[in-house]
Amino acid sequence: MLSVKGLPFFLLVVLVSSQSDDIPDKVQTLLTLLYAVNIEVRGLLDVTNSRCPCLDDVTLIGNETFQDVQCYETKVEVFRNDLRATITFVEGLKNDSSTACPERTGSxxxxxxxxxxxxxxxxxxxxxxxxxxxxxxxxxxxxxxxxxxxxxxxxxxxxxxxxxxxxxxxxxxxxxxxxxxxxxxxxxxxxxxxxxxxxxxxxxxxxxxxxxxxxxxxxxxxxxxxxxxxxxxxxxxxxxxxxxxxxxxxxxxxxxxxxxxxxxxxxxxxxxxxxxxxxxxxxxxxxxxxxxxxxxxxxxxxxxxxxxxxxxxxxxxxxxxxxxxxxxxxxxxxxxxxxxxxxxxxxxxxxxxxxxxxxxxxxxxxxxxxxx
The missing domain is CATH 2.120.10.80 (Kelch-type beta propeller)
Incomplete structure (x- = not known):
């Protein structure tokens, strides 16, 4: 199940839909947008790290230690973590599409x-x-x-x-x-x-x-x-x-x-x-x-x-x-x-x-x- 935190990505994606009816093409369009969002989030973290870094390690999420959960930088880190999980999930969708949902032509x-x-x-x-x-x-x-x-x-x-x-x-x-x-x-x-x-x-x-x-x-x-x-x-x-x-x-x-x-x-x-x-x-x-x-x-x-x-x-x-x-x-x-x-x-x-x-x-x- 995708996290609710991942919803903003899909709201962004529906604004720019693929013109192709081919499922791998549509999934690739989705991945391209997610990769672009990921780049922007990394850039945002570069800025927060220099301007407003969190000071104390207090929360363990998955295998990563995050700073104070109320800290702005921590919220961005959690958002990035959800994003990377979403990208991994969609990459799996692309790999599975040809067999799980093949083209109906040639039937x-x-x-x-x-x-x-x-x-x-x-x-x-x-x-x-x-x-x-x-x-x-x-x-x-x-x-x-x-x-x-x-x-x-x-x-x-x-x-x-x-x-x-x-x-x-x-x-x-x-x-x-x-x-x-x-x-x-x-x-x-x-x-x-x-x-x-x-x-x-x-x-x-x-x-x-x-x-x-x-x-x-x-x-x-x-x-x-x-x-x-x-x-x-x-x-x-x-x-x-x-x-x-x-x-x-x-x-x-x-x-x-x-x-x-x-x-x-x-x-x-x-x-x-x-x-x-x-x-x-x-x-x-x-x-x-x-x-x-x-x-x-x-x-x-x-x-x-x-x-x-x-x-x-x-x-x-x-x-x-x-x-x-x-x-x-x-x-x-x-x-x-x-x-x-x-x-x-x-x-x-x-x-x-x-x-x-x-x-x-x-x-x-x-x-x-x-x-x-």
């Missing part, structure tokens, strides 16, 4: 298909407050972002609705729903990704009653509702991922890809079991997780498979996400509140773990795009 966000609540885990594994969407999230992606905020876009089904929200504390708008042409009432979203070159949200959609209308649709973010079919696909659509100029899509056991200007999908790999989720590294390598709980890395050049996680009885993958460094892989388990973290640069190393606030039967991962 892992965890949604659930059965709840609108979104959990948030910061880069050091601490659970943050999170936030709540308007409805349950069936799939989501990160849109445009700045250092201060980012947009996420998500869809829900039955009926299909695509929404956009700004984080933190921004408004949420509906970009389109299944009543907007060329969609049909039966539309069901299966995958979502942000396509930066056209500033559109791509959503893979299946129409159970009309396979000819299946494919990837582009949703305009700035003029809505405005929907167009960009990549038709006659089969069953699945989750999608954008890497480079290619749009990748999972369809049952097959991962396909296509890019602007092409009219036919090309096969990247056919898996032995239908993957639950997949992701693509910048190198073009693919990551898969499946119902057995296994996690694999596939290198198309050479058709090489690497197993990052072995199957676990009773455990099934729910979602995976690739960190901004390209090698960190986040793996969510169905019905669990634990997130496993793998590193493809060290594929034999055991994973670390992060813990979210509550269990979810279907956790869906997303990364805050702002690097920590």
């Amino acid at each position: 892992l966000l965890v949604a659930s298909c059965d709840s609108p609540v979104v959990s948030e885990v910061d880069p050091n594994g601490a659970v943050q407050n999170g936030f709540e969407a308007t409805t349950n999230i069936s799939g989501w992606t990160v849109g445009p972002f700045t250092n201060d905020s980012f947009e996420y876009d998500y869809f829900s089904n039955n009926p299909f609705v695509l929404r956009c929200r700004l984080i933190p504390d921004g408004p949420e708008v509906i970009l389109a729903n299944s009543s907007v042409a060329p969609l049909a009432p039966s539309a069901s979203g299966t995958g979502i990704a942000y396509f930066a070159p056209t500033n559109e949200i791509y959503v893979a959609i299946t129409h159970p009653d009309n396979a000819a209308s299946n494919g990837i649709y582009a949703f305009n973010r700035t003029s809505f509702p405005n929907v167009r079919l960009v990549f038709p696909y006659s089969g069953e659509t699945g989750s999608i991922y954008i890497s480079g100029s290619y749009v990748y899509m999972l369809s049952n056991q097959t991962v396909l890809r296509i890019q602007d200007g092409e009219t036919a999908w090309s096969t990247v790999v056919v898996w032995s079991l239908p993957p639950i989720a997949f992701a693509v590294q910048d190198s073009g390598n693919l990551l898969f997780c499946e119902d057995s709980g296994a996690l694999y890395l596939y290198e198309p050049d050479g058709a090489i498979y690497r197993q990052l996680k072995q199957p676990v009885a009773g455990e099934s993958c729910s979602s995976i996400a690739v960190g901004p460094d390209g090698s960190t892989i986040y793996y969510a388990v169905q019905g669990s509140n634990m997130i496993e973290v793998f590193n493809t640069s060290a594929p034999t190393a055991p994973p670390s773990t992060l813990e979210i606030a509550t269990d979810s039967p279907c956790p869906i991962l997303l990364l805050d795009p702002r690097n920590p």
Whole structure:
């Protein structure tokens, strides 16, 4: 507990606040002011020592012997002692700030298909407050972002609705729903990704009653509702991922890809079991997780498979996400509140773990795009 005698320092500090939102910067601003006050107090003691020194040693405070407690110089000495204790305390705050209260950028966000609540885990594994969407999230992606905020876009089904929200504390708008042409009432979203070159949200959609209308649709973010079919696909659509100029899509056991200007999908790999989720590294390598709980890395050049996680009885993958460094892989388990973290640069190393606030039967991962 800080001494009441220390209050004048904080009254001084609030008059000159740091313009930065970074906690270490704010604490350093506080320390700079306290150091300046300390210098002035030392100067004051130099003057009192020559003009009005206390004559008798009568009081022991801590490890220091002070003069007469009613003496002016003694009062200044006690004030200086409190100040130095305050400086030591604030220096500790600065040293602890990066771990005790880390930046929230770069956090892992965890949604659930059965709840609108979104959990948030910061880069050091601490659970943050999170936030709540308007409805349950069936799939989501990160849109445009700045250092201060980012947009996420998500869809829900039955009926299909695509929404956009700004984080933190921004408004949420509906970009389109299944009543907007060329969609049909039966539309069901299966995958979502942000396509930066056209500033559109791509959503893979299946129409159970009309396979000819299946494919990837582009949703305009700035003029809505405005929907167009960009990549038709006659089969069953699945989750999608954008890497480079290619749009990748999972369809049952097959991962396909296509890019602007092409009219036919090309096969990247056919898996032995239908993957639950997949992701693509910048190198073009693919990551898969499946119902057995296994996690694999596939290198198309050479058709090489690497197993990052072995199957676990009773455990099934729910979602995976690739960190901004390209090698960190986040793996969510169905019905669990634990997130496993793998590193493809060290594929034999055991994973670390992060813990979210509550269990979810279907956790869906997303990364805050702002690097920590």
